[in-house]
Amino acid sequence: MFNTEYDVIVVGAGHAGSEAAAAAANMGSKTLLITMNLQNIAQMSCNPAMGGIAKGQIVREIDALGGYSGIVSDTSAIQFKMLNKSKGPAMWSPRVQSDRMRFAEDWRMLLENTPNLDFYQEMVSGLLVENHKVVGVKTSLGVEVKGKTVVLTNGTFLNGLIHIGDKNFGGGRAGERAATGITEQLVELGFDSGRMKTGTPPRVDGRSLDFSKMIEQPGDENPEKFSYLDITKPLTNQRSCHMSYTSPEVHDLLREGFDRSPMFNGRIKSLGPRYCPSIEDKINRFADKDRHQLFVEPEGWNTVEYYINGFSTSLPEDVQFKALRSVAGFENVKFFRPGYAIEYDYFPPTQLKHTLETKLVDGLYFAGQINGTTGYEEAGSQGLMAGINASLKVQEKDPFILSRSEAYIGVLIDDLITKGTEEPYRMFTSRAEYRTLLRQDNADFRLTPKSFDIGLASEKRLKRMEEKQSKAENFVSFFKDTSVKPEEINPVLESKDSSLMKQSDKMFKIFARPNITIDDMRKVSSVEAYIQDHNLDNEVIEQAEIQVKYSGYIEKEKNNADKLNRLENIKIPQNFDYSKLKSMSFEAREKLSKIQPVTISQASRISGVSPSDISVLLVYMGR
Known part of the structure; x- marks a missing residue:
């Protein structure tokens, strides 16, 4: 079936995989996108929205670089809001509520109309590796596909385990099986792996809700859009979201199920997203608060399905149902499906280079939740960068790396590579020290010329x-x-x-x-x-x-960035032996040896490496 050797093989067609495949193909690389179900390309597994605080800046950056997320966000939008408009422009963050079905459909149509891109539906069960270099993939049916580079974007599917109360079963997403084989092979090759957790709230029937008891949340009076291209237009009609609140009665009903909660009885041992906790975690950690906001978000223009943002939970379904019925406006609620938690494998991202290529296997790239991130936008940006760099590697061109002063994408990748993460990483404006430079309004000025130079932006x-x-x-x-x-x-x-x-x-x-x-x-x-x-x-x-x-x-801020960027130009020799620097702390030697930073600037950002350790390194290097 597969006689040709692909330049780039992308495994998984979520947000990371879709952007990776589009970027590689648009740069002229012969690309294969292989996924377990082609009907679920770019599926919004959790909330039906794109953008938000710092995430909106990332979508603008993806668009400025020639990616597709901004275009699809515009064509499938049902509401637009510019968040933080009362603050300075560094904080302004665009966000759209999306039509979930149209979002996936528009993504698929864009991909199908992208030259150099082939599709195949199958589960990838392993990699083909020769002499520490990836040469292709193998499917569960035993089909081997040769490729010069491979981008893994497996999302929550690697040995995924779904929890609802005291029940659990294998799956990468509700109604879809988990992916097996890849983790085990990567561990054999020497990779460290870990487990993370994320969750999702119930989906309910909007016909059973009383919106008169809720607070309406309309879109902006003069909506804008994400993409800098003129092929998309701002919304002229919008759908409202609504807001309600939990109460002490709701909290008491939820507590009744704590003894059956996988979070509290020890069945879930992995860490979930700090800034998007489950409802049981919220009422446990913030016991002094007698109510929490719930955002009632429509899933599209024509569907009656609603997403209950703020009610993420893995409690038993009967407890979820009883508690939600005590929320104002939900007295007669009907469930489409209960909320659940999911545990999955990830690989600590300190095992990657700034190109997102692994240090252990040549030509193998990781992008998205496999790197310990959470969020469509974070995933999409990594996929874009992995697809770009895989294509450049095949073309034997210099890699494409964005610095912390050039893009939120640069901050995201540098944080992952340099600091690693033990809990799902989410981007915030506070993570960027140059956020006045990295505004959503100027992403095209910052990035489009760079993307044009590498052959991606038109x-x-x-x-x-x-x-x-x-x-x-x-x-x-x-x-x-x-x-x-x-x-x-x-x-x-x-x-x-x-x-x-x-x-x-x-x-x-x-x-x-x-x-x-x-x-x-x-x-x-x-x-x-x-x-x-x-x-x-x-x-x-x-x-x-x-x-x-x-x-x-x-x-x-430009002057500050220029000063720090001088440290980016001081390269550290490859495979530098830190053990001989005895005047450096043991922790610094250990972490520098493990991460192998490329520049002095990157070394200075590693947790546990002090300014005095950097001084020792500079003295040794004759600086």
């Missing part, structure tokens, strides 16, 4: 970005070069309780005031005339406003 995408950048820069220059008279601007300043002008001055200085917005400046006739004459859209106007108002902060 020329059309690059030209659109350059036109937007030029328009924004020219608009900022207009404010710097154009003066405004007191009689024209003072009425605006007076209405905002801002100090009045006594003489003409550059508009840039007025616009830079904290309480003056672009809407205020548009009341000056020359500003509105410039916008109309140059046909500026909201994207360009917003970009210019951010550059004017935050120029000082942006410049300061």
